[in-house]
Amino acid sequence: MIYVNARFLTQKVTGVQRYAIEICKLLPKEILERKITFIAPKKAKLNPLFKEFDSIAVGKLEGQLWEQIDLPMFLKKKGNPLLINFVGIGPIWYKNKIMMVYDLAFKHHPEWFSKSFQLIYNWFIPMSLNNSKHIITDSNYVKNDLITTYNLPSEKINVVYAAPSSVFVKKQMNKEAMILMVSSLDPRKNMTRVIEAFDQLNIPHKLVIVGARGTVFSDLEIPEPIKKEKIKFTGYIEDEELVELYNKAELFMYPSLFEGFGIPPLEAQKCGTACLISNVTSLPEVYQDSVEYCDPRSVSDIKNKIYDVLTNQKKRNALISKGFLNVKKYNWNRSAEDFILIIKNNINKKVN
Known part of the structure; x- marks a missing residue:
């Protein structure tokens, strides 16, 4: 079994949620004969995508508490399977996970964020990164920043670019001022x-x-x-x-x-x-x-x-x-293929 942390289904769609949704729409039902299941807090049931994905709702908590308590407890009962974490910190002590990181703005510019957010991220993101089996990010700039800032090995990080959604197309409309x-x-x-x-x-x-x-x-x-x-x-x-x-x-x-x-x-x-x-x-x-x-x-x-x-x-x-x-350089199908290959390469890799 492979689980996807789908807490992003409880959040408003900005860039990071859009990345998660676009990749998840293109994931197969199984990878190397392991079924993919989306796991989320019960609030996620309100999102139409909850039923579109093969999803289950577990636990009684919400937000960070769900991610740090309910989610790892559920995974432990299931034998500590591979977890794909697209958005946020992820369960910090859970090691059999692939973690997505979009940028380190919270580290370099804490003044742009609420005090609680930047304190939580600056404290827990380094722990979660070190406890991850593998890391995926969205540009070489961020990959190099991760290596420099947190002294992570280059081979632990892959770049999978984002892309525009298919909904955005050229229409026959006149330009306006x-x-x-x-x-x-x-x-x-x-x-x-x-x-x-x-x-x-x-x-x-x-x-x-x-x-x-x-x-x-x-x-x-x-x-x-x-x-x-x-x-x-x-x-x-x-x-x-x-x-x-x-x-x-x-x-x-x-x-x-x-x-x-x-x-x-x-x-x-x-x-x-x-x-x-x-x-x-x-x-x-x-x-x-x-x-x-x-x-x-x-x-x-x-x-x-x-x-x-x-x-x-x-x-x-x-x-x-x-x-x-x-x-034309950026395509969600190509990005999903890259993402799937990274999952395949890490399914059987030993957790440190």
Whole structure:
């Protein structure tokens, strides 16, 4: 038997949950004659995916307590089978697990997170990593960061890239005078500098910001914009509406200060929209020459790059073409194949 920690089915879908869902949809029923079962807290029954996956609900607790108490107790009764942990810390003392890590922002920038979150993650993630049979991450940037930060052996870590969902496609829609951002409302997404830069520009465009505030992040002080009538916060929206915004936008912005991969620009590229993103962490690895880059800590550079791309149709067309080529490098089917191979290679590996 192989179990998947499906606590992510109790959480709102952001980048890490989307990664887990997309890979899990492509996992077979069995790997090397071992049945795959999704195990989750009882609250997960509310998610339609609970029935789509071969799932069971166990225990009486929720959240971290379920993961650290109910889950390992259940696994011990089943003979300590292989566990796949896609999101969060995972049961820290359980060793027969493959653990997914998306980035180490909590380690390098604890000020971006709530005090309780960053304390828990900085205390328990190193333990869980050391107690894992194998680790998977979403970019070479994060792999190297794990090796350097926690002195982990390179052979213990594999990279499996993310990809855009099939729901994001180019539609026959006219572009509008709109700049689009898609991200959670947290400090590392850098929207305060974007708002400052936008306020300094004399352009007809509106700025649309899609995303909701997460409970794990520290408070984000959003400046009172001068052109507040031209800035719209939509909150969380469903993919069907998001596809239309991607298609209508003339420019997609992702000036993040820290990313382990960064899926939204791929979604925008798939919808035929030019992208302006930051030049830090994993983003140059993922996007190479298919985007315009900016210094995320410079309001003036963000402002100048926005103006340059929006006033240069030839550049936008070139970025759109390069975007379509770049997005072809990333495919959930290929990523799932890589993930399955890693599981096969670790099923019978002895637990230290």
